[in-house]
Amino acid sequence: MGLGVYLNVAVAGLLTGLVYGLMALGLSVIFGVVRVVNFAHGEMMSIAMYIAVVLFSSFHLDPLVMLVPIAAVMFVFGYTLQAGLINPFITRPEHSQFLLVVALAIIIVNALLIIFGPDARTVQTSYAYDSFELGAVIVDASKAYAAAAAIVVTTALFAFFRFTLIGKAIRACADNYTGALVVGLNVNHLYALTFALGAACVGAAGTMMTLITDVTPALGPGYTLLAFVIVITGGLGSMPGALIGGVLIGLTEALAGLLFTPSAKSMFAFGILVLVLLFRPQGILGRRLV
């Protein structure tokens, strides 16, 4: 195998990693502000993936076009979930919150199983087999579009938190819960909004993911774990950290798949998680800021 093969695989891993990063970003935003570990994150992504697959197979709507609508649907889903179910749990012990979300995750996975069955579904776009050649590197068109969309969404989210008043208010909630209450912020609404934004992120990531891989209900827990691995690697609560973690894990998985066997690739992601937890528990860019 020449260097070119490694380069190709690395680029593919990097592009997938950007989509992973967007998925993990949603988790990171939710944890950074609401302080609830969303253990149903991968399952929420499965929901978005199935919406994208159904829209494509029934109405031939391209996932790239449906990115915003699906993210909007997940936004509403996230808002309702936080406002209706999770909010009363904010003051409960950690394990209690955790179990609530685990229960949700179990319900989502199996509801998807009952509705769609265990078989893999996929989106066959017209550009599924297109590619760009950049010198020695051949870039898969679907992956490139997915990664580009992930970058756009991420940038929009960064801008939102940086420049808008609501973004600032959410950051204030994250920095100081009591302080936010004192200055009269509607914390419950802002929390729900944050959860909704996190859900929208994972919705967008899920929609893009359908361009890269197929979907089965059983994938949900795997994606949840992957999102956690990425976020902990990058630093829980750090937005750039989530992206860097995503790229790192994407690269690791791709290269491990090439050097060893693809089925063992997530072992390497877990290996990285263990190393990070042990030697830099706060993550690569971990700080307590959004």
Added chain:
Amino acid sequence: MDAMIARLTDGLSRRAFVLLAGLLAVLLAAPWIANDYLLTVLIVILYLAYTGQAWNIMMGFAGQLSLGHAIYAGLGAYIPAVLFTRLGIGPWVGLLAAVPVAAACGAIIGFLAFRFGVAGVYFAILTIAFAEFARIGFDHLTFVNASAGLFLPVAQLAHNDLWRLRGSPTMFYYVILAATVFALILSRLLLRSRVGYFWLAIREDEQAARAAGIDTFRYKMYAVMISAAVTSFAGVFYAFFYNNLFPEQVFNISRSIEMILGPIIGGIGTLFGPILGAFVLTGLAESVTSAMAAFGLDLPGAKQIFYGVCLLLVVVALPEGIWPSLARRLGIGERER
């Protein structure tokens, strides 16, 4: 020995004692009353009651949330199964090998986590990571037949061989019943010991426990190792009862989740909660399954959705679990809570 029995019965009200004895009598008589189906359900219930109690030692007593207990049951299943199929070594000798390995595995995870200050949710995710690591690792380990699965020679039912754990469901039923009783006694002894009180102190407020001079690292290590060692026997039982092992199933995260549902629904940190939880959960799930079968429905995920809804309802409505309020109503509240 007398001191031990005194510690076991001390503070146990007469009413609680009578109720426990009554339950035990019913369970002992069950194989004569129950048909094959019911007996199998009872075996599953007691299996979950046993693993729930083992998990409860770590989470309920010492407050360390493990979501990767499948790794200890998995090791407990694979080690004796390999010894049995390759070398013809019986399960009880295999258990002697499995217990130290599981405890060592718990010690490694505990050491890495507690030394480096990995706590709470991070700790839970670390435990999942290790279990997943084991799942994928065993899936590629040709020595244990990898993903093709390890099969134990199926028993001839002519006579029960307790020493080699080959025999009828009735024999397995009594084995797991004995194990459940053992775990209950062990839990109570632990909870009433010095270690138990230290665990409760750590669970309630680790900082304060450390300030009071408790070596929290050491006692958290004890909790993980004991819990892992106790769990490993469940693996031995699993291997010899089901006779087939697949890494994808044995180490799956849903095995870990199943183990913790009983204690959560019954009541985390209580002695009887894990047992009650296993009865309630499995009992209800089996009723749902048979009800659906009666209506001719076959939905593969329905049982899990039911589990999820149960968990959701209990977490929302009864954060302490069923047992504490039931025990109060029966007038046999557990005082150690």
